[in-house]
Amino acid sequence: MEAPTTGDVPVPEAASYRDWSELPLDALAWVFGKLGAVDILMGASYVCHSWLDAAKVPELWRSVDMSNHVVVDRIMGTGTIDKTRGGDCTAKDEAEDGKEEPGETLFCIGVEGSVAEKPPSPGLKVRFLKYCSDVSNEGFSQLEDLTLLYCDDVGGRDVYEATGKACRQLRCFTMMHDEDHDQLGREALRVAAMHELRSLTLQGCDDTNNELVCILDGCPQPHTLSFSTWMAAPESSQTMLFGLSVLGSALLHFPPLRK
């Protein structure tokens, strides 16, 4: 194996004589956009005043992805969560009838407190959380797309109403759980609190067919529905299919009939 020839490419100087704190804000924000949230929050923001200004450019925070970062892995490694699953973020929720269960808080994006004076979180449109034990629904009034994957503290009877109230612009809601989860109970009708909802995906829920019907009735403007691993079989398929006729697309996955 020969070493690649560098030709007449000059070796870059080690030192820099330009003062990089004077890089135009637009360009800095462009750099930060490529850097990702964790490096902005842990490194760049602390460098100097002008870099902090660039770190606060709202466009940078419209979408935040903190997954697969070494820091996230490290923090996740200290918890009980399997870090090979990759990791994400976020706060705490008022699910489970208001009682909060203790758990490892990994990250939170846009929770109370600092949010008020900062542009990032209130304007957030999409939120994707995976393996977060403590999830908040505060500070997300602009949220349009919410994905909760395996966030085991989220659930319970109030989950739809609470989410619907917190995220009034929500158009797309996805929730998945590892194991059977008491997600809806008889409160399925409260999905109607999500006034703008167009798309709903649920997986690993312990809901009965009646509740599915409730969802269909309650969901004001459904377009896409996707469910899987239901514990109950479709008893009143006719009602259901009637409900489904308003949908643009639906994916229903039923397990074998159970007693």
Added chain:
Amino acid sequence: MEVDKGKGEAEETRKVAEADRDTVTLKSSDGKLFEVSKEAAARLSTVLAGMIAGGSIDDNGTDLKQIGSEALENVVDYCNKHANSIPSAALISSSISFNTAPFKEPEEWERKFVDRLSHDALFDLVEAANFLGMERLLDVTCHKISEMMKGKSPDQIREVFNIKNDYTKEELEEIRQELAWAFYDD
């Protein structure tokens, strides 16, 4: 050899000649002239595209007083290389949003192009790309800069980029609290 022409007519002739040329001449802050493919310049730089369309290109060298000769040479080099290697205009995204714009990884030649630059040359090139509204060049240069920053502590970043810490201890503590929302673990 010249027949005496009216001034307007001469002007018109000049303009027509200019329009026919397939390169434009750019002049750096220190007075050096560079030729660049007109098509590539218009495609890659919103500012140059505007100047070309608006007829404010000077045949004797369009003044770019904000850009030094080294940076302008790199800009022109980039444009000309781009003109030769990538014919597709689809490469440049029209969206200007940082995170949502689909970022196309730098091509091999683009990577090499920025890798050979010194830190200072990179700084100047980013400034020039920003000034000229060259989105793709900004993408490529900023990608390089972000790679130089990834995983580094604030101290390490300051060292690499020759930045003085202009925070007081109190200010740093304040930011820490301000950003605590991201990493609280109580």
